[in-house]
Amino acid sequence: MKLGVNVDHIATIRQARNGSDPDPVAAAILALLAGADSIVCHLREDRRHVQDRDVDLLRQVAHNRLNLEMAAAQEIIEKALIIKPEVVTLVPERREELTTEGGLDVVLQSTKLKGVIETFNSAGIEVSLFINPEMAAIREAAKIGAQAVELHTGIYAESRSENARQLALDELTNAAIAAAKMGLFVAAGHGLNYFNVRPVAQIQQIEELNIGHSIIARAAMVGMTKAVEDMRYLIDR
Numbered sequence: 001m002k003l004g005v006n007v008d009h010i011a012t013i014r015q016a017r018n019g020s021d022p023d024p025v026a027a028a029i030l031a032l033l034a035g036a037d038s039i040v041c042h043l044r045e046d047r048r049h050v051q052d053r054d055v056d057l058l059r060q061v062a063h064n065r066l067n068l069e070m071a072a073a074q075e076i077i078e079k080a081l082i083i084k085p086e087v088v089t090l091v092p093e094r095r096e097e098l099t100t101e102g103g104l105d106v107v108l109q110s111t112k113l114k115g116v117i118e119t120f121n122s123a124g125i126e127v128s129l130f131i132n133p134e135m136a137a138i139r140e141a142a143k144i145g146a147q148a149v150e151l152h153t154g155i156y157a158e159s160r161s162e163n164a165r166q167l168a169l170d171e172l173t174n175a176a177i178a179a180a181k182m183g184l185f186v187a188a189g190h191g192l193n194y195f196n197v198r199p200v201a202q203i204q205q206i207e208e209l210n211i212g213h214s215i216i217a218r219a220a221m222v223g224m225t226k227a228v229e230d231m232r233y234l235i236d237r
């Protein structure tokens with residue numbers, strides 16, 4: 001199981017004072033040294049946390065695999081084509097949201113997304129679509145040529161009863177099986193933490209987990225290295 005560490009919230013702490021500390025680039029270096037397989041960051045149109053300078057430097061640091069999360073917006077597409085991450089993850093983005101709230105509506109935006117996938121693929125950049133674990137979205141993602149899907153684990157992470165949690169886990173499992181059968185690389189993420197990650201890590205068809213907030217929150221207490229090592233231990237066991 002590969003672990004992508006999202007460093008957005010190191011930038012959130014820095015932006016609280018509009019200064020230079022803490023630096024998401026330093027966090028990325030520590031995460032990689034502690035066993036992260038890739039670095040994830042979300043360059044939002046409003047630049048609320050990650051800045052252009054961060055992405056430029058993260059590109060150099062995460063030389064193995066940089067996963068740039070982004071909206072399918074022209075300005076960010078142009079930036080991504082210059083940065084050349086190994087993979088871009090297309091997400092829906094609304095200015096008033098606290099964080100990404102749901103998966104892409106791939107069926108509704110099929111034509112637009114197909115064009116964006118073609119643009120990135122011809123520049124040698126793979127495209128992952130962040131989607132809810134639903135068959136229609138998976139089928140459409142495969143149809144329009146995405147290389148990967150990232151299954152939204154938010155509903156699983158936020159479910160309050162054991163029943164709801166099991167139901168959400170079953171949906172994730174079925175979605176992962178279907179996506180893998182269609183030849184898609186399967187990632188998952190959103191809301192995963194030290195208490196809920198293990199059942200998701202056990203879904204065989206999921207090849208990568210992308211985790212941000214819980215790792216950064218723990219890093220504030222115990223340091224980045226230990227926070228990443230602890231998560232690695234849970235997902236590898």
Ligand code: PXP
Pocket residue numbers: 006008042069089091099100130150188189190191192210211212213214
């Ligand atoms: N994957 C995607 C597509 C996301 O948008 C986010 C949030 O930026 C994450 C994973 C990480 O979510 P969290 O910060 O809740 O771990």
